[in-house]
Amino acid sequence: MAEFAIKKIPNDQKKEIGLISDFKNTDIRQLALYDAVVLDYTDRQGCEAFIRQCRGSFIGTLYLMPIFILSLNKDITKTVEVLSDGVISSLQVEPIIGLIDRIRSKQQNLAVIDSSSPEVRIMTKFLRYMYTRERKIEPIIDPKSHIGYSYPMLSDHYNNGNTVEMFRVLDNIAHNEYARPTFVDKLHLCSECYSSFLNFRETCPKCESLDIITENLIHHFVCAYVGPEHDFISDDYMVCPKCNRMLRHIGVDYDKPSVVYNCHNCSHIFQEPVMEAFCFVCQKRNPIDALIDKSIYSYDLTQIGEESAVNGFGREVKEEFDIQGFITFTTFNIFLKYEIERSKNSQKPSAVGSLILRISSEDRVKMGSSYKKLMLEMADFIKNATLSTDILSFVNNTTFLIISPNNESSELQSLLNNIRSSMEKLLQSSLPLTPFKFDTRVISITGSQNHTDCINQLMAN
Ligand SMILES: [Zn+2]
Ligand SMILES: [Zn+2]
Ligand SMILES: [Zn+2]
Structure with missing residues (x-):
């Protein structure tokens, strides 16, 4: 019976402290009735x-619940240790009551933060846990984790498939100065799946085979011949294949200056094998320079982080921002006027278009500075995908405008379609849970238009 699964531990402070031994029959929701x-x-x-x-819950009363572990010899796993508020070896709970009160009083300062964005909820949790515990969050070595480390309050929200997401949240926390990162370790991760379960191995530069052996290189002093060891062996002696003399003493008549590799597959002999990192998870053969370098940090709550833990993420993105290579909306209007004028006199077709990201302003605010980063990334992509003669502008934080003097409208349309599909992929991977869509519009510049009408058409909802 669920109601009997939690036993009350008597104490002189009259705190409601529950003891749980039968985990299978305990309904987690009952915890809300206890102080600890x-x-x-x-x-x-x-x-x-x-x-x-x-701790994996999104409900504050559960993930912030003061939880202690009863273990006589205190021999508990690192994960349980880190997730708990302490280990006790008897049911004399008086010594932990001070800590329970401290956690509870900090918990009372927390304002209600209502957000449906998982990222905001996870960040809130992360900061609130640090705030109520007055402790840093440290990664623990975890062979079961995809990357070899886990962050106890965080990792359970990300299965091994979306490690990228977890790093993004951590980067976001550090970037916004909610927490101060301290370097712990550096990882090399598979470029395909972010796993660190890798085998570094030598391969043949010619045929990529792994079946290679190393051999000493022998240098015969007398005749200056240098060759692999197997050239020198004849029965029990080493005989130089060039001068036929017997090699006796290393250091006296010969030495071994280095090793050579010999490929069993293609017989190629070489000195520099190509290293690769084979991923045991997705089986990708990663070139070493393609591996993803990722630093692992521990995190300390900052003043900004403390404020955000208590009151939520109040600081919004700056409303407008400038992007290099992009002109202001006013200047864009002037250029468009000129371009319409120009096409009156020439027969050369040209086009103007727009690419609009439809995303709710609520989601945008929630993303904070990572939204700006994303827009800069998009802007960069657009700059690279367009011609150097194209004129670009970015308005309202959501709309890219482009005048393309050397493209017909159909060419510009297909260019924008390509950009759109790349951007959709980028956004789907960085914001898998945020609803968004892109609109593209293209108008052929004919010389008879009014530039304001064009703009209205391009930017209409
Ligand atoms: Zn020789
Ligand atoms: Zn080979
Ligand atoms: Zn992999």
């Missing part, structure tokens, strides 16, 4: 699963 809970570590797996379930 103690988990019996006798059932190790049950205990770990249970604490992960609490």
Whole structure:
């Protein structure tokens, strides 16, 4: 019976402290009735699963619940240790009551943050946990994790397939100065799947075979011949293939200046093998320079982070921002006027177009500075995909405008379609849960138009 699964631990402060030993029959929602809970570590797996379930919740009363572990010899896993508020070896709970009060009083400062964005909710959680615990968040070495490390409050929200997302949240936290990162380790990750379960191995530069062996290179002093060791062996002696003398003493009549590689597959002999990193997860053979370098940090809450933990992410993105190579809307209008004028006199067709990102302003604000980063990335892509004679502008934080003096409208349309499909991929991978869409519009410049009408048409909803 669920209601009996949690036993009350008597204490002189009259705190509601529950003891849980039977994890299977405990309904996690019942925790809300307690000031703190103690988990019996006798059932190790049950205990770990249970604490992960609490900390993995998005409900503040659950993930911020003061949780202690009851273990006589205090021999608990790192994950359980990090996720708990302490380990006790008896049911004398008086010593932990001070800590429970501190956590609870900090918890009372927290304003309600209502957000449907998973990223905002995860960041909120991350900061609130640090704030109420007054402790930093450190990565723990975890062979079960895709990358070899896990962040106990964070990693359970990301299965191994979306490590990229987790790094993005962490980068976001550091970038916005919510937390101060301290370097811990550097990882080399598979470029395909972000796994660090890699085998670094030598391959043949000619045929890419792995079946290669190393051999000493022998230098015969007398005749100056240099060759692989197997050239020199005849029965029990080493005989120089060039001068037929016997080699006796290393250092006296010969030495081994280096090693050579010999490919069993194609018989190629070489000195510099090509290194590759084979991924055990997705089986990609990564060239070494394609691996993703990622630093791992621990995080300390900053003043800004503390404010955000308590009140939410108030600081918004600056409303307009300038992008290099993009002109202002006013200047764009002038150029468009000229271009219409020009096409009156020449027969050369040209076009003007727009690419508009439709995303709710609420989502934009939630993304904070990462929205700006994304727009800069898009702007960069557009700059590279268009002609140097094209005139670009970025308005309202969402709309890219382009005058293309050397393209017909059909060419500009297909260019914008290509840009759109690349941008959709970029956004889908960086914002998988945010609804968005792109509109593209193209108008052929004929010389008889009014530039304001063109602009209205390009920017209409
Ligand atoms: Zn020789
Ligand atoms: Zn080979
Ligand atoms: Zn991989």
